[in-house]
Structures are given as C-alpha cells and as structure tokens.
Amino acid sequence: MTSAAQEQSVVVGIDGSDASLGAARWAAEFAIAHALPLTLLHAVPRLEWHFAGAEAPTEPGGNGDEVLAAAEADLRSAQPDLVIRTATVKSAVATALADASREARLLVVGSGAADHRVLGGHAVRTVHRAPCPVVVWRAPVAKRSGKPLPVVVGIDDSEASGRALAEAFDIARALHAQLTVVHMWELDAAVGMGDLGGAGNMDWQLLDVLETQQRRRMDELVQPLARKYPDAHVVKVFQDVSPAKGLTDLSRQAQLVVVGSHGRGRLAGSVLGSVGQNLIHHAECPVLVVR
Structure with a gap:
C-alpha cells in the first residue's frame, strides 16, 4: 500500500441515529479490511449555532460530543485496534461531508426509514457532491445464513x-x-x-x-x-x-x-x-x- 493511500481515511457521518451507527459499524469493517483509519464526522449547520448562542443545538441523539463519544465507544468495543478520529464541523451537512471526502478513500452515510433525520435527508446531495466513492448505508433485508451475502x-x-x-x-x-x-x-x-x-x-x-x-x-x-x-x-x-x-x-x-x-x-x-x-x-x- 502506498504512503498516499495510508494517509487517506474512511469518513462516516454521525448524527446519533441508528442508521448512522449502522453505517459506522460497516465503515469500521471496511477500514479494518483496508488498513485505514476511520474518521467520525458530526456536522452542525452554522445557522443552528448562530441561534443557539454558546450552546450547540440539541439533536435526537444528544449533542455533538456525546454523539461522537457514543459511536466511538461502540466501535472500539468491536474493533479495539482500529484508529479512530472524531471531528465536529460547523457547516451544512452535505458541505461538511463533501469537504471531508476530498481526502477520503470512502465516505459512508446512513439512511433508512428515518430519512428526515439529519444525515438521511442529505444522502443524495452528498453523493452528487463528494469526489470519492460514497456508501449510502441501510440495514440489508437479507439475513446471512452460512456464507456471506453477495x-x-x-x-x-x-x-x-x-x-x-x-x-x-x-x-x-x-x-x-x-x-x-x-x-x-x-x-x-x-x-x-x-x-x-x-x-x-x-x-x-x-x-x-x-x-x-x-x-x-x-x-x-x-x-x-x-x-x-x-x-x-x-x-x-x-x-x-x-x-x-x-x-x-x-x-x-x-x-x-x-x-x-x-x-x-x-x-x-x-x-x-x-x-x-x-x-x-x-x-x-x-x-x-x-x-
């Protein structure tokens, strides 16, 4: 693997939803398989911060630090050797993800039944704007029995x-x-x-x-x-x-x-x-x- 490849990371958007946690688990497995670090990214639109004053806005899964900490703890319990970075960005969600993807090997966002949640509603915009490959994750309906699904x-x-x-x-x-x-x-x-x-x-x-x-x-x-x-x-x-x-x-x-x-x-x-x-x-x- 080249040094350039080693500098890249797998970036996953985190918003506190079950879909984003599922996306993070999938991204962690990909990162481990490709010997890459994982970046957990939480985006907060600047407008929300402006009206919130000194306090970050409250989201369904908690504030940004809590959301990132919970996701990181979940991943480390299953992948203790995985290099994990976390970041909170004051920016529109799709913009933050697209910016982070410029240096990424892969970008992963969660989507599913709760598409109105912070990241799910931005999936299409993110795919259009990101220069790297993008995974839009939702739980597969097929269940593995024996060999891996295709x-x-x-x-x-x-x-x-x-x-x-x-x-x-x-x-x-x-x-x-x-x-x-x-x-x-x-x-x-x-x-x-x-x-x-x-x-x-x-x-x-x-x-x-x-x-x-x-x-x-x-x-x-x-x-x-x-x-x-x-x-x-x-x-x-x-x-x-x-x-x-x-x-x-x-x-x-x-x-x-x-x-x-x-x-x-x-x-x-x-x-x-x-x-x-x-x-x-x-x-x-x-x-x-x-x-």
Whole structure:
C-alpha cells in the first residue's frame, strides 16, 4: 500500500441515529479490511449555532460530543485496534461531508426509514457532491445464513462502470463474498421498439448482434480483474429488464450493490447515473456509488 493511500481515511457521518451507527459499524469493517483509519464526522449547520448562542443545538441523539463519544465507544468495543478520529464541523451537512471526502478513500452515510433525520435527508446531495466513492448505508433485508451475502455490481459500457467494477472486486475480496456482475438493458428500447409498446416487427438479427456485443463487452471488463483477483467467485447475470428494477430486486438478497455515478452507455436504457439515484431511495441493502 502506498504512503498516499495510508494517509487517506474512511469518513462516516454521525448524527446519533441508528442508521448512522449502522453505517459506522460497516465503515469500521471496511477500514479494518483496508488498513485505514476511520474518521467520525458530526456536522452542525452554522445557522443552528448562530441561534443557539454558546450552546450547540440539541439533536435526537444528544449533542455533538456525546454523539461522537457514543459511536466511538461502540466501535472500539468491536474493533479495539482500529484508529479512530472524531471531528465536529460547523457547516451544512452535505458541505461538511463533501469537504471531508476530498481526502477520503470512502465516505459512508446512513439512511433508512428515518430519512428526515439529519444525515438521511442529505444522502443524495452528498453523493452528487463528494469526489470519492460514497456508501449510502441501510440495514440489508437479507439475513446471512452460512456464507456471506453477495456483492452485486451493475455495469454498462461506460468508464464509470469500469471503476465501479474494480471497486466491487476489491470489496468482495475483503468481504470474502461472491461478486455478482450484472448487465441489464431493455431490449425493446435498444432496438428502437421502446415507443411502440411492443407492437411492430422485432429486428431479431439486430437483437442478436447487440446481445453478442454486450456479452463480449462484459467479458472484456471482467477478465482483467478476474486475473488480478484469482480467488474471486464471479457470477455474471445478463437480463432484459430495466437496471433500476433489476438491481433493486437483486438488492433484496445482497449485502451491497455497487454502481457507477453518471455513467451513460451507448445503448438506450443503459443509464447508471439515474439508476444510482433510484437505488439510494429504494435498494434494500447498502449502495456504493463510484465516480
């Protein structure tokens, strides 16, 4: 590992909610697996401090120092060797997280049923503004029984997908999990039938060509990484379904879904930027968005 990599940290937003504590536990495991320090960040908007005078505003989980101390104690009980830093920042939440992410290996924020809480409501803005990969954490609905749940990565033919795939290989290795590589696209739209509601004559020859091209492209993306990670257990999935629906369905049996940010393939319906935003709201496990 390079000295530059060692200087980076995993940053997790802390607001006193159960979702942020779950995010912190996930981030701690990632940090341990990658030999990185963990930074617990609590943001307080300046406007709130202005009206509160000398006192920090009261939040659902307590004041900033109490929130950070409680999270740190919880993490140290499970990971005593983890290097943990804490910081309280007077700034808008999304701004504080985006600023901290500039030097981060990964940014993690919690989200879930209580999306109105301090961090949950800022998840989408944070993903758009952070220059590093961002995990929006929520408790997975699938329960592990025996072997680890799979890591799912959605790809198209964009550069962002290539980076997402590389990140997914690395995380699956660290988690000792199967990697499910998924390419989903709506065939009707790809062959120009999307506006016909299924009516008209299907160009089967064109359809075969497109399918062959996409399968070849998937192989081209996967093979170099499979050689880099020879112990990886890779399962490829190629489906005629919208990426948003397909990945959301797979999230119900996964521990993490990985997508590229603002990726746009050359085929209609192959847009992972909007899919990433959809997953942030609807996936039933944590979502990693990779730039």
